[in-house]
Amino acid sequence: MRKILMLLCLIPVVGSLIVINRVEPYIFGMPMILAWMVFWLVMTSIIMFVVYKLDPDKEEGDDAL
Amino acid sequence: MNISLAIIFGFLLFSLYLGIRARKGEKMDLEQWAVGGRKLGTVFVFFLLAGEAYTTFTFLGGSGFAYAAGGPSFYIFNAAYFVLSYWLLPPIWQYAKEHKLLSQSDFFAHKYKSTALGVIVAIAGVIAMIPYIVLQLKGLGIIVSEASYGAISPTAAIWIGLIAVTTFVIISGLNGSAWTAVLKDILILIVVIFIGTYLPYHYYGGFQAMFEAVHAAKPDFITLPDAGLSTSWFVSTLVLWTFGVYMWPHIFPTIFASKSKKAIKRNAIIMPLYQIVLVFVIFVGFAAVLQVPGLENTDLALFELAKKTFDPWFVGVIGAAGILAALIPSSVLLLASATIISKNIFKVVRPNTSDQALNKLTRYLVVAVALASLFFTFNGANTIVTLLLMGYSLVTQLFPALFFSLLKRNPVTKQGAIAGILTGIAAVAYITISGQTIGTIFPSLPQALKDFDVGIIALLVNLIFTFAVSAFTKDKNQNNGKVINQSAS
Structure with missing residues (x-):
């Protein structure tokens, strides 16, 4: 399950080959190609968060600093 | 002395103070010095790793590449390597902790039970790192002479910056870098988000309006071209970058310095979001395309536009951010090179060296590497870019x-x-x-x-x-x- 989630993160790499090499439509003021890269930064972060939550090898104790 | 110069020096002194203060009376054996005693939590590890994302190369090079090439510059938004880091780094950390490793070369030598491999990795690492330091120093020179409106020559700026960074590296080791990295990233965050928003609105009335204007003036600029920096270049560069980025020898001390695997894994979650800030660097580059066209040195795009737009005091603040973006990565690079030369090359040749002598030698080597980098900065003009390209492929x-x-x-x-x-x-x-x-x-x-x-x-x-x-x-x-x-x- 976690591996499948990680593989999802490869979509931006492959996707840039096929669909997104274009300017329009603009998304949040960014051209399509830029918006796509930024969108996947956010998605990667979300996916990694889920992967972390599912990770059985989590250590105890908080260590923010 | 003009106002922008005063601001730049103010920040430089403050970071020197933070860097030295970071010692906190710790007993500085090599482990404490080189990997912060393996006690850094999520926040400091974050700032040290994030420091890698914001070097002068991103600051000047990112906006400069956007200014010069447009669409291909979007390759800097690569999230894939954080995914790799989630799996790759915790076992490396674990192994290093168990065997008390301090450097990348230690890791290879120990894993493969081969001192020869350790030495090869050490030499390759140092060869790759020196051009990286040189590039930071060159950037530093450009930033200071630009931001001080020519009051300070690049040569003087590079000397001053390098003395400051060598001082706190010798005194505080990696802890010094961690503390100054916090100052640096806060400053850069504020500066980059502000100018990346202000410039598009000031000159074009908005982000989309800016891209539309650029698109109208240069129709194929925003997308990837059919040949050259094409989609297959883009994808293959993303892939190679992903493999290479954690192979830099100076990344290893940061990983080893982490207190736990948790700190490393959490960073794999936060770092992609932090990369979004780079969008604003790209915005600056695009804003410059129509406002300061025809620059010969495209790395100056950000500063030329800033000087055209802002008061000198704010140019000083941008300059200060740029200097810290050069110095903090340099400090980690100096530290890693010195550790590797002393522990993985010198100690192999002379196995009888005592820990104390090695500890001392490492500090001297910081100065030696700093001076060697200075030499190449002033004498190696064009070959250095070739060397850096080579360095990246080398560590890969x-x-x-x-x-x-x-x-x-x-x-x-x-x-x-x-x-x-x-x-x-x-x-x-x-x-x-x-x-x-x-x-x-x-x-x-x-x-x-x-x-x-x-x-x-x-x-x-x-x-x-x-x-x-x-x-x-x-x-x-x-x-x-x-x-x-x-x-x-």
Whole structure:
């Protein structure tokens, strides 16, 4: 399950080959190609968060600093 | 002294103060100095790793590349390597903690039980890191002379900056870098988000309006071209970058310095979001396209536009951010090079050196590496860019040996690892120096394949030799396992 989630993160790499090499439509003021890269930064972060939550090898104790 | 210069020096002194204060009365043995006593939590690890994302190369080079090339500059938004870091780094951290390792070379030497491999990795690492330091110093010179409106020459700026950074590295080690990295990132965050928003609105009335204006003036600028920096270049560069980025020797002390695996994993979650800030760097580059056209040195795009737009005091603040973006990565680079030279090269040649003597020697080496970098900064003009390109491909060659060593049953032998790394490096050197591309090596390939990053060839050569030699040396190693164990360490 976690591996499948990680593989999802490869979509931006492959996707840039096929669909997104274009300017329009603009998304949040960014051209399509830029918006796509930024969108996947956010998605990667979300996916990694889920992967972390599912990770059985989590250590105890908080260590923010 | 003008106002922008005063601001730049204010920040420089403050970071020097933070860097020295970071020592906090700790007893500075090599472990404390080189990897912060392995006590850094998520926040400091974050700032140290984030420091890698914001060097002068991003600050000047990112906006400059956007200004010069447009769409291809979007390759800097690569999230894939954080995914890799989630799996790759915790086992490296674990192993380093168990065996009290301090450097990347330690890791290879220990994993493959081969001092020879350790020395090869050490030498390759230092060769790769010095151009990286030089690039930071050159950036620093540009930033200070630009932001001080020419009041300080690049040469003077580089000397002052390097003295400051050498001082706190010698005194506080990695802790000094961690503390100053916090100041640096807060400052850069504020500056980059502000100018990346202000400039598009000021000159074009909005982000979309800016891109539309650029698109209207230069129709193919925002997308990737059909040949050259095309989609296949883009994808192959993303892939190579992903393999290479954690192979830089100065990344390892940061990983080792982490208090726990948790700190590393959490960083894999936060870092992609932090990359979004780079969007604003790109915005600045695009804003400059129509406002300061025709710059010969595209790395100046950000400063030329800033000077045209803002009051001198704010140019000073941008300059201060830029200086910290040069100095903090330099400090980590200096520290890693000095540690590697003393522990992984000198100590191997003279195994009887005491820990105390080694500790002292490492500090002297910081100064030596700093001076060597200075020499190349002032004398190596154009070759240095070639060296940096080479450095990146060079460290990427370490990836296969490292990756396979983390598997439960490592299919690669120490001979295989050495053969792969050496042939890979030879291929990199040949390709870089002769200026080959895939198109010139294989002229009959279709365009899409020709545009592949040429580093892929070196990596293939590396893999072929790694596995071929491993296949021949496998049995021998298993039989002589004990002897090999003894001869190592």
